[in-house]
Amino acid sequence: MANIICAHVDKAYGAVNVIRDFNLEIEDHEFVVFLGPSGCGKSTLLRMIAGLEEISGGEVSIAGRTVNDLEPRDRGVAMVFQNYALYPHMTIYDNIAFGLRRMKVEASEIDRRIKTVAATLGLEPYLARKPTELSGGQQQRVAIARAMIKTPRVFLFDEPLSNLDAKLRNHMRVEIARLHQSLKTTTIYVTHDQLEAMTLADRIVLMKGGAIEQVGTPAEIYERPRTLFVAGFIGTPNMNFLDVTARSDGETWLLEGDGQRFRVGRARFAIEDGQALTLGIRPSSLSVAASPEDRENTLCGLADLIEFHGDNALVSFRVGDREIGALVPATGQPARGAAVAFSASEDNLHLFDRTTGLSVLRHRS
Ligand SMILES: Nc1ncnc2c1ncn2[C@@H]1O[C@H](COP(=O)(O)OP(=O)(O)O)[C@@H](O)[C@H]1O
Numbered sequence: 001m002a003n004i005i006c007a008h009v010d011k012a013y014g015a016v017n018v019i020r021d022f023n024l025e026i027e028d029h030e031f032v033v034f035l036g037p038s039g040c041g042k043s044t045l046l047r048m049i050a051g052l053e054e055i056s057g058g059e060v061s062i063a064g065r066t067v068n069d070l071e072p073r074d075r076g077v078a079m080v081f082q083n084y085a086l087y088p089h090m091t092i093y094d095n096i097a098f099g100l101r102r103m104k105v106e107a108s109e110i111d112r113r114i115k116t117v118a119a120t121l122g123l124e125p126y127l128a129r130k131p132t133e134l135s136g137g138q139q140q141r142v143a144i145a146r147a148m149i150k151t152p153r154v155f156l157f158d159e160p161l162s163n164l165d166a167k168l169r170n171h172m173r174v175e176i177a178r179l180h181q182s183l184k185t186t187t188i189y190v191t192h193d194q195l196e197a198m199t200l201a202d203r204i205v206l207m208k209g210g211a212i213e214q215v216g217t218p219a220e221i222y223e224r225p226r227t228l229f230v231a232g233f234i235g236t237p238n239m240n241f242l243d244v245t246a247r248s249d250g251e252t253w254l255l256e257g258d259g260q261r262f263r264v265g266r267a268r269f270a271i272e273d274g275q276a277l278t279l280g281i282r283p284s285s286l287s288v289a290a291s292p293e294d295r296e297n298t299l300c301g302l303a304d305l306i307e308f309h310g311d312n313a314l315v316s317f318r319v320g321d322r323e324i325g326a327l328v329p330a331t332g333q334p335a336r337g338a339a340v341a342f343s344a345s346e347d348n349l350h351l352f353d354r355t356t357g358l359s360v361l362r363h364r365s
């Protein structure tokens with residue numbers, strides 16, 4: 001088993017820096033997800049850790065040993081890709097055995113390991129088949145088996161479920177979570193899908209433009225996004241935003257913009273008089289206002305779109321040039337065109353400096 005340390009890791013292609021001063025310590029047994037939009041550098045980082053890409057600067061160590069100059073096969077890692085690329089002319093058994101045969105592992109040992117891995121992944125009935133005789137999910141399971149059988153110290157997954165349809169993706173996500181619960185192998189999992197990240201990760205590393213925006217547990221990142229970017233990236237439906245200006249009013253701050261007005265205590269946020277802020281409220285944090293005539297901490301408008309989600313409905317309305325969404329119980333959904341008012345409690349308000357994009361929430365000890 002192994003921990004992983006990235007210290008001041010850089011990657012440049014010619015003059016272009018795609019990873020800048022990346023620092024992270026991953027604990028033994030941990031399941032860490034690299035999350036971020038396409039092109040932010042997730043695969044590049046993973047490939048540097050795997051040894052498939054040269055490290056331009058800094059150091060990567062696995063289980064206490066610097067691996068910068070080690071060949072991929074000497075790093076104790078196994079990688080699973082989006083394109084599982086099985087050998088089409090070989091049986092599933094031979095596909096799984098392939099790597100070990102190349103490593104000159106004895107046939108009886110290979111057979112023993114294949115039996116164990118196939119049992120873990122439910123592949124026993126398919127060992128004699130060819131890849132084309134398997135579904136996409138089963139093929140991806142074979143790719144995982146091929147990685148597992150090397151008994152790596154570290155699993156690296158690069159968007160392994162992106163080629164599967166939504167239902168299969170959910171199913172495989174649960175399988176990967178179960179697998180990690182039983183094997184406990186240190187894992188880095190790359191995805192651009194925030195739901196996958198939220199459901200799988202012990203910790204999420206949220207990246208943007210080759211640098212870390214925030215590292216934290218899914219709950220920490222959801223509840224206390226450090227930047228406007230994180231707030232907008234995490235959570236479905238997306239967080240609502242409203243531009244406001246802060247004004248001191250006795251023991252409280254008044255936040256005003258687009259005809260809306262919020263009042264917050266001084267304890268929670270570090271704000272300056274006149275500061276330009278962006279207020280964030282999740283659609284699920286809005287509830288139908290008990291007294292709509294009381295305009296404070298309430299968003300008002302005309303419901304212009306109602307999306308039925310089953311138990312809930314997403315009500316959309318305009319405030320200034322912003323589209324606001326409120327997630328309400330479907331039983332209490334308003335009619336289209338009706339005047340609506342939704343309030344949010346202060347605990348559910350997020351505030352960011354509009355210039356820096358940084359949260360102005362005070363640190364809690
Ligand atoms: N071989 C390469 N040469 C030049 N630029 C590259 C190369 N590979 C990746 N990049 C650039 O590095 C950045 C990060 O890419 P990548 O790690 O694949 O992002 P992600 O996996 O997050 O989508 C992108 O801007 C991409 O264009």
Ligand SMILES: [Mg+2]
Nearest residue numbers: 042043044158
């Ligand atoms: Mg990628």
